[in-house]
Amino acid sequence: MTYLSGSTAMLCYPTSKFFGKRCFLIICAFLPLVINADTSISITSGRGAPFVKPDQSGFYDLIVINMFKRAGLRAKTVLLPSERSLINANTGIDDGNIARIKGLEKKYPNLVMVPGKVIDFDFVVFTKSKNFKVKDWRSLKPYNIAFINGWKYFEKKARYYKSLTRVKSSTQLFNLLNNNRADIALYDLWSGLWWLRRNTADIHFLLPPIASVKLYLYVNKKYKKLVPMLSRALAEMKKDGTYKLIYDKTLSRLLK
Structure with missing residues (x-):
């Protein structure tokens, strides 16, 4: 059994008498x-x-x-x-x-x-037809890129590109590559590999990762x-x- 100190004051209910309310709150404040x-x-x-x-x-x-x-x-x-x-x-x-x-x-x-x-979380470039050395975010400048809307890290870092498309899901993301509507899809390595294992697509990823975060x-x-x-x-x-x-x-x- 583990005891953690904490206050439950917000869970205390007032009584009709001030003294009763005050005592109840004090007791709750010291309950672990x-x-x-x-x-x-x-x-x-x-x-x-x-x-x-x-x-x-x-x-x-x-x-x-x-x-x-x-x-x-x-x-x-x-x-x-x-x-x-x-x-x-x-x-x-x-x-x-x-x-x-x-x-x-x-x-x-x-x-x-x-x-x-x-975990060290690796963000990588997925592509269907391109093959280049990923040095940094500037490496993406000549390409039409895509990533899932709401991924704050990409929204902050992906500033260099020919065009940008935001999508709602990984399926939409990889469909853009399959249909040649994007050159590059930005995604995390493991989620991308998981999707590719379950779907037929001529898509690969490039190394090194474009970014890695702890x-x-x-x-x-x-x-x-x-x-x-x-x-x-x-x-x-x-x-x-x-x-x-x-x-x-x-x-x-x-x-x-």
């Missing part, structure tokens, strides 16, 4: 948040397969399950639209979010980062005392081979 093996922690994510799957067999699913299990808790990953997944974690509707860049707490102050990267697990601040345990759990998983087993089972096999 108690979690045990029966507590189910929900961690949101805005990424679908191969990261989050309905049967909890995706990369993020298994990382979350194993990290919290080592802290003595049960946890699951919940797939939501990207922005909603952050809002739910920040407001406490859910208990955390995986996986995001460092510094997220500046915009979402109720989230606490767990030290230790979950992503982390965040928990709502009500669970901030779990952070050292979770960070230690992730480090142990990397040391004892559990992390590699999960990575090979869910991601690296897509390269074969």
Whole structure:
């Protein structure tokens, strides 16, 4: 059983007498948040397969399950639209979010980062007919490019291109390439490989990645005392081979 300090003042209801209300609030303020093996922690994510799957067999699913299990808790990953997944974690509707860049707490102050990267997230160029060395974002200047609307990283970084098309889904993205309506599709490596494994398309990706960012697990601040345990759990998983087993089972096999 784990005890976490916390305040439940917002859940307190006033009574008809001022003294009764005051005492109730004081008691609530000092009640600890108690979690045990029966507590189910929900961690949101805005990424679908191969990261989050309905049967909890995706990369993020298994990382979350194993990290919290080592802290003595049960946890699951919940797939939501990207922005909603952050809002739910920040407001406490859910208990955390995986996986995001460092510094997220500046915009979402109720989230606490767990030290230790979950993954190096590679963004790559997918193409049907082009073959060139990807040096930086300026390398894209001669080409008609496309990416999924709402991907903030691409909106910020992709400033050099012949033309730009925004789409709503990965299917639309790769259909643009298939139909020769775009030269380049920007996407993350693993999601792109997952899509190509399930669809017939003469599309390949170029290396090196155009960008790579470290992503982390965040928990709502009500669970901030779990952070050292979770960070230690992730480090142990990397040391004892559990992390590699999960990575090979869910991601690296897509390269074969």
